[in-house]
Amino acid sequence: MMMQVSQHHRSYYSQKSPAFLSLFLLFLPIFSPDLFSPLSRSYSSLFSEWNAPQSRHVRLLQGALQWQTPFKQQLELWTPLSHQGWKPCQDSQKPHSLPEKSRGYIQVFLDGGLNQQRMGICDAVAVAKILNATLVIPHLEVNSVWQDSSSFAEVFDLDHFINSLSDEISIVRELPVEYSWSTREYYGTGIRETRIKTAPVHASADWYLENVLPVLQRYGIAAISPFSHRLAFDNLPKSIQQLRCMVNFESLLFVPHIRILGDTLVNRLRYPNNFSGQSSEKYVVLHLRFDKDMAAHSACDFGGGRAEKLALARYRQVIWQGRVLKTQFTNEELRNQGRCPLTPEEIGLLLAALGFSNNTRLYLASHKVYGGEARISTLRKLFPRIEDKRSLATADERKKVEGKASLLAAVDYYVSMHSDIFISASPGNMHNAMLGHRAYQNLKTIRPNMALLGQLFLNQSIGWPGFQNAVVVGHKNRQGQIRVRKEKQSIYTYPVPDCMCRT
Structure with missing residues (x-):
């Protein structure tokens, strides 16, 4: 008979019998997938969020909540990039002619x-x-x-x-x-x-x-x-x-209905009161990139306790079958190397340290966040004006894209390209695509210094002033400044000099 666990029993075991949970999680990976397949799928999701993650950086969080960002620092942060001497190439003399006959x-x-x-x-x-x-x-x-x-x-x-x-x-x-x-x-x-x-x-x-x-x-x-x-x-x-x-x-x-929905979201971010006479607001797009796939592949510890570690290890074994080499390093080594994605709490602390105030309009461009709302709650404390597709658009407006990951990602891409600033919680395809496309249009994109942040977050004695200063200094030249492509690097991430010409 298939074992069922009601909400009442889940609550009971989590509060009264943590030993039961640890033992069950320890032995769950050895059972036959055929025997437990429906059950393991439901438990995988349940156990990964069994212990709601607590703040891992309480001292920094308290400092960020009390810090008043100087107006000059905010002004500099929001100032658009000045012209950097590059523009998209327009070779009007290039001949355009198709071959007389296609080869196949x-x-x-x-x-x-x-x-x-x-x-x-x-x-x-x-x-x-x-x-x-x-x-x-x-x-x-x-x-x-x-x-x-x-x-x-x-x-x-x-x-x-x-x-x-x-x-x-x-x-x-x-x-x-x-x-x-x-x-x-x-x-x-x-x-x-x-x-x-x-x-x-x-x-x-x-x-x-x-x-x-x-x-x-x-x-x-x-x-x-x-x-x-x-x-x-x-x-x-x-x-x-x-x-x-x-x-x-x-x-x-993108197809017209994606562009229309994207424009709707951008307008509601710019004019939250839906009043045409108000001045437009600026907004930041934050790509969290903190789904279960990403968390498991990184092999890092994200503060969810033993249940989370075992759930991610199980997921990693099933999906990559032991091919994730990062598991040979300790969590501290991975963080020192900048190989751990930033949690929502950590990206929030980064934004606060850079100078974004708690009144900042923030748009989340993300797939489902691993750990759910419990994981995002600290970010909301720092930036209560968080929006996403579901908070800005009605169900009827979203019906053509709902449940379709590529179309949802396309909407996020569109909104990101119209934002004042874009920042990703860790490098990846979205980060790389935005870095290149926004460089092509001379738009501001903040690249987190992953190694620096990993070391700062490991430092349990650092206070907010020291953290804030280190972040500002470490990101001074990581806000959209043109970087010339090096050998083997992607032209889609670094469009200079292949895609752009000097003015």
């Missing part, structure tokens, strides 16, 4: 979340250009974490995408009937000569000419999967690099 059709199957798929689309256009091939609208895979089956046309404005690139490459919405057999299902049922599985990470243009072009010439079609990160960032013609930039920053517009 290129298909790509893109995994990952929205921002990883976005980079894959840009690379797919570049590869089609390199091969003088016709690009089939990329297929977006169902992500194993987000479970979203949205297609390209449900996320991006398909007409704009095709029309904006019409002078660069040929693009088709679907294959002609003679190639209709070339589907995702076809490649999932066996080895196929038209599928390229061997594309190395950061492959060169020559690799595609030597390995994919012969397949195109023989069969008229080539399907490349996996494709994420399968094109190098270096040693490519300037025209190819600028084409990738054009796709990322100009050709990939």
Whole structure:
């Protein structure tokens, strides 16, 4: 008989019998998944939040709540970036002509979340250009974490995408009937000569000419999967690099209903009283990036006690099967190296130390936060004017995007691009995409100094004045200043000098 635990019993065991909980959690991972699968799924969520996380930085929190940020510091923080001597390249003399005859059709199957798929689309256009091939609208895979089956046309404005690139490459919405057999299902049922599985990470243009072009010439079609990160960032013609930039920053517009919802959220952030005569407010977008997947992969301790540690270890074992190498380091070592994502409490302390007052309008761009509202409560103490999609928009306004991770992420991306300041709690695809796109438009983006913050948060004796000063000094040059791309770095994160030209 399946064991059920009511709310009453959960409360009883958590208060009266902590030993029962510890023992159950200790032995839960060894039971057969088949025996416990429905139960383990429900308990995984329950146990990860069994002990509500307490504040880990009480002294700093008290200091932040009492601190009055000087007006001059606030003014400097909100001041837009001055012109930095770079602007998007506009090469009016560049010839635009399609090849007389396409060499065949290129298909790509893109995994990952929205921002990883976005980079894959840009690379797919570049590869089609390199091969003088016709690009089939990329297929977006169902992500194993987000479970979203949205297609390209449900996320991006398909007409704009095709029309904006019409002078660069040929693009088709679907294959002609003679190639209709070339589907995702076809490649999932066996080895196929038209599928390229061997594309190395950061492959060169020559690799595609030597390995994919012969397949195109023989069969008229080539399907490349996996494709994420399968094109190098270096040693490519300037025209190819600028084409990738054009796709990322100009050709990939979201579908109209996402832009409309995004504008609605931006207007409500700017004008919270819905009064057209009031002056507009400034707002910060905070990407928390603190979901269970992120917390487990980091192998760090987040203050949830033994129950949380065991729940994350179990999740890590199931998802990555022991391949997370960070688990060999202690929590202190990981934090000193800046490899632990900031908790909502810690990102709140960072914002307060930088000079944001408790009246700051804050928009949370995040998937479900690990630990729920209990984890966010400290952040709310520091910044009570927190908003997100659900607090700003009605259920009816959200109905076209609700339950679809890619569309929800697209809304957050749109709102982020219209914010005065963007900051992410830890590096990742969203952080990298915003860093590049906002640099392209000369917008302010704060990059947390993860190593510095890890060391400061480990220091149990530091007071608020010392913490605040160290944060300000350590982030002085991390607020959107242009950084020239180094070898092997992504042009989507660092668009100078490939995507931008000196004025």
